[in-house]
Amino acid sequence: MHLLSRPQTCVGLDLGSSAVKIVQLERRRGRYRVRRFGCRGLDPDVGDGVPDHNSPRLKATLSDLIRELDVFGSPVVMSVSGPSVMVKRIRLSGVKQNSLDEYLTWEGHQYIPYAMQDIYFDYWVLPPSRHGTASTDIELLLVAAKHQVVENRKRLLEEVGVRPVVCDVDGLALLKVVMEKSRTLRGQSFGIVNVGASGLNVAFVGQDDPLLVRDVSFEEISPVQADDGPASPVADNAIHGAPRSGTADTGTPPGWGDVVSAVQYCLESVLERYPELSMEKIFLCGGQSKHERLHHELQRALSVPTVAFNPFDEIECLAHGEAGDPVMELPHLGGVALGLALHQDCHGEH
DSSP: OOOTTTTEEEEEEEEEESEEEEEEEEEEEEEEEEEEEEEEOOOOOHHHSOOOOTTTHHHHHHHHHHHHHHHHHHHEEEEEEEEEEEEEEEEEEEGGGGGHHHHHHHGGGGOOOOOOGGEEEEEEOOOSSSSOHHHHHHHHEEEEEHHHHHHHHHHHHHHHHHHEEEOOOEEHHHHHHHHHHHHGGOOOEEEEEEEEEEEEHHHHHHHHTTEEEEEEETSSOOOOOOOOOSOGGGTTTOOOOSSSTOOOOOSOTTTTHHHHHHHHHHHHHHHHHOOTTOOOEEESSSSSGGGGGHHHHHHHHHHHHHEEEEEETTSOOOOOOTOHHHHHHHHHOOHHHHHTOOOOGGGGGG
């Protein structure tokens, strides 16, 4: 009985372009608890938009954080994002659910802009939509990622001493945080925008129905330039793209107008398809989200209240509340990593 009651743990590892974040989550008797959360900043030339998986300094930073959090050898859920990853909501007619694997293997090229032999793909069958008329069609979120991107990240994590068991994508990880944990948001319509140093993840939900998940790389739009100088170690409470304590946000960095335009385009796409929806709020997280001017610019352009998203606010944390505790001081960076650690395959469910 003691063995059966032991908590199940899972590690979510979010490797961004300017920082790496790790959350270790414990589940016992249906309840979750954050055991550890840690962040380490990366030098700009280590990330520089796309992490170099062969960089000795990247491996050293990862290894140090893994040792510090005592998760060496643990099963890890990793994620991928960016231009080599696609998440698309599609509707299929005349296809039975038990035939989806075969159908997508042979017909996936209709929806995926890459050669099928070069990608991994998976899908999430959505419950019947609350929007529109009843239909016997199947709706699903189709996810595809290039083999090379997934394998490079998997090999990196194995080399630094953890065991990758699942690969997710950043936008869906954020949705998991909201849809599986945040009870106060059930039945609402809202968006989540995770703004990092090299891109953003955008997700919109309408009454518990995922409507859109999209990655936007800053290679596709104007680069975002933070006004707070170069990256600094997390121990000094400064992540590249997050203002240091006491630093005034004196203006909107060049490129933020393009970030706002990208989010606005996504919102307009959702409202065009679901005109009956009324978005109640936009949650903002990620390294760039600490800039108050970004909140104001988004709210002004979208006419939707924009608020900071704290992924830890409805979950028990083994936090001491001390100065430097990342759960207290850097919660805006933990959304993707927490969503990865929530992955059901690591907690005895399917």
